[in-house]
Amino acid sequence: MRPETVLELAHVSASKGDHMRVENLSLTVQRGEAVAFVGSNASGKSLALKLCAGLETPASGTVRVLGVDPSQASDEAVLNLRQRLGVVFDKPALISNMTVFNNVALPLRYHLAPPEDEVQDRVMARLAECGVEDVRDQFPVDLTLGDARLVAIARARVMDPDLLFIDELLIGLDADDLVRIRGLLAGPWREQGLTVVITLNAPTTLFGSMDRLVLLRDGRLVAACPPEEAARVKDPMVPDFFAS
Amino acid sequence: MIAWAGRKAVEGVAYAADVLYLTYLAFKELFSPTRRGRGDPFRVITRQILFTGVDALPVVGAIALIIGLIIILQAGTTLPKVGAGALLAKIIVLTVVRELGPLITAFILVWRSGTAMCTELGNMRVGQEIAALEAMGISLIRFLITPRLVGAIVAMICLTVYFDLMAIVGGFLLAKVNLNIPTAAYLGEIGKSLSIADILITVIKSVLFGVTIAVLCCHHGLSVVAATTEVPQQTTRAMLNTVTVCLVLDLIVSASFYL
Numbered sequence: 001m002r003p004e005t006v007l008e009l010a011h012v013s014a015s016k017g018d019h020m021r022v023e024n025l026s027l028t029v030q031r032g033e034a035v036a037f038v039g040s041n042a043s044g045k046s047l048a049l050k051l052c053a054g055l056e057t058p059a060s061g062t063v064r065v066l067g068v069d070p071s072q073a074s075d076e077a078v079l080n081l082r083q084r085l086g087v088v089f090d091k092p093a094l095i096s097n098m099t100v101f102n103n104v105a106l107p108l109r110y111h112l113a114p115p116e117d118e119v120q121d122r123v124m125a126r127l128a129e130c131g132v133e134d135v136r137d138q139f140p141v142d143l144t145l146g147d148a149r150l151v152a153i154a155r156a157r158v159m160d161p162d163l164l165f166i167d168e169l170l171i172g173l174d175a176d177d178l179v180r181i182r183g184l185l186a187g188p189w190r191e192q193g194l195t196v197v198i199t200l201n202a203p204t205t206l207f208g209s210m211d212r213l214v215l216l217r218d219g220r221l222v223a224a225c226p227p228e229e230a231a232r233v234k235d236p237m238v239p240d241f242f243a244s
Numbered sequence: 245m246i247a248w249a250g251r252k253a254v255e256g257v258a259y260a261a262d263v264l265y266l267t268y269l270a271f272k273e274l275f276s277p278t279r280r281g282r283g284d285p286f287r288v289i290t291r292q293i294l295f296t297g298v299d300a301l302p303v304v305g306a307i308a309l310i311i312g313l314i315i316i317l318q319a320g321t322t323l324p325k326v327g328a329g330a331l332l333a334k335i336i337v338l339t340v341v342r343e344l345g346p347l348i349t350a351f352i353l354v355w356r357s358g359t360a361m362c363t364e365l366g367n368m369r370v371g372q373e374i375a376a377l378e379a380m381g382i383s384l385i386r387f388l389i390t391p392r393l394v395g396a397i398v399a400m401i402c403l404t405v406y407f408d409l410m411a412i413v414g415g416f417l418l419a420k421v422n423l424n425i426p427t428a429a430y431l432g433e434i435g436k437s438l439s440i441a442d443i444l445i446t447v448i449k450s451v452l453f454g455v456t457i458a459v460l461c462c463h464h465g466l467s468v469v470a471a472t473t474e475v476p477q478q479t480t481r482a483m484l485n486t487v488t489v490c491l492v493l494d495l496i497v498s499a500s501f502y503l
Binding site for chain 2: 053055078079081082083085087089090091093094095096106107110111152155
């Protein structure tokens with residue numbers, strides 16, 4: 001099957017606040033790939049992820065997500081694009097006065113308004129996929145950080161997006177959760193052709209589940225390579241990062 | 245000094261423009277033909293009316309009774325002494341229905357619901373809930389602002405009518421201990437004094453105050469950028485600005501009916 005480019009960054013530069021910046025970043029991601037932006041804190045990973053998701057506008061360069069440049073597209077085109085992207089922030093960002101079930105059902109009800117039995121099926125399938133179906137009637141305040149982040153992943157998946165973006169995947173997740181995510185990356189998500197873009201700020205066993213690691217230092221691209229080659233990249237960040 | 249004044253003037257104009265634009269978007273959304281996302285905002289409207297309107301009944305009722313009692317006692321004892329006892333009903337209608345009803349109800353709503361709206365949206369911004377809604381393609385106007393606008397307007401109109409009734413009828417019944425005015429005569433005079441203009445003014449003010457409370461408090465809530473310390477700062481600003489704007493609008497509406 002011919003590879004299909006779903007994400008393309010060409011010479012993208014952007015900055016946010018005093019510490020977040022990305023300089024001249026170019027990258028293409030094919031459908032079904034699992035890519036991780038890797039680097040220490042303030043290396044520009046989160047900003048790069050938000051640029052990829054069309055949530056930040058680049059100061060220069062172009063971003064094309066599923067063939068759409070979010071900074072140039074009409075409101076309607078951006079709205080349609082949003083329904084094809086799932087985004088999970090470093091905080092769970094669940095709506096605090098809604099139950100877990102209603103949080104996950106929110107985008108479904110808002111955009112598609114299917115019959116309630118279909119909402120029930122799709123929401124429970126996503127909660128079960130992330131292993132948090134038992135907390136369906138709880139409110140976000142009652143959840144552990146790990147469960148809240150898994151619910152956020154379930155919410156990002158409920159619209160069956162083409163691309164899933166997860167910022168700082170490791171935050172809050174315990175060993176069991178990581179095993180589950182590794183299983184999803186290797187199994188159902190890959191089989192469904194889901195493109196996954198995540199950020200990681202520390203070495204993890206999840207590296208092995210990624211197709212490519214994009215190493216960033218001070219907002220600049222150091223290398224984009226398969227995980228097994230990452231530790232051999234010649235750059236000052238690599239020995240310190242992988243030794244940690 | 246001139247530079248400071250100029251800067252403040254520019255900030256003031258920009259603030260007014262932002263608020264008016266938000267008001268425009270919220271009303272535009274109300275009449276939008278699209279059916280996308282109608283279910284959840286309807287639930288938010290219901291919750292908003294319940295919290296802003298129904299839950300506020302005891303405090304509005306209590307304050308209305310006290311205000312009504314004070315006015316009726318003062319006017320009911322003083323006016324007959326100067327031979328103006330016949331004006332009692334007219335004065336009560338003017339002060340309660342035209343002025344104090346909508347204004348005090350608005351103040352209660354600002355303190356109770358306006359601060360809640362501002363704090364809730366500010367905390368949603370800090371907790372990245374707003375960013376998550378935007379990322380999901382959920383319109384902040386449709387999901388957050390318009391439901392609060394509708395809830396505040398409906399609650400404001402209903403609570404003002406409730407305030408007027410409690411102040412005029414309840415206040416009189418309490419004041420009757422000290423006054424020698426027959427109830428039927430009092431209510432008859434109130435009915436005669438109440439004109440269409442009085443009702444129109446109270447409804448216009450209620451709608452304007454409801455819009456002001458919802459839009460300004462939501463605007464300040466959404467103005468929080470990232471830190472939790474900004475939430476109380478924006479809430480204080482929202483309260484002050486909303487009360488000021490309500491007073492100015494009250495003056496404009498009242499003056500326009502006399503000029």
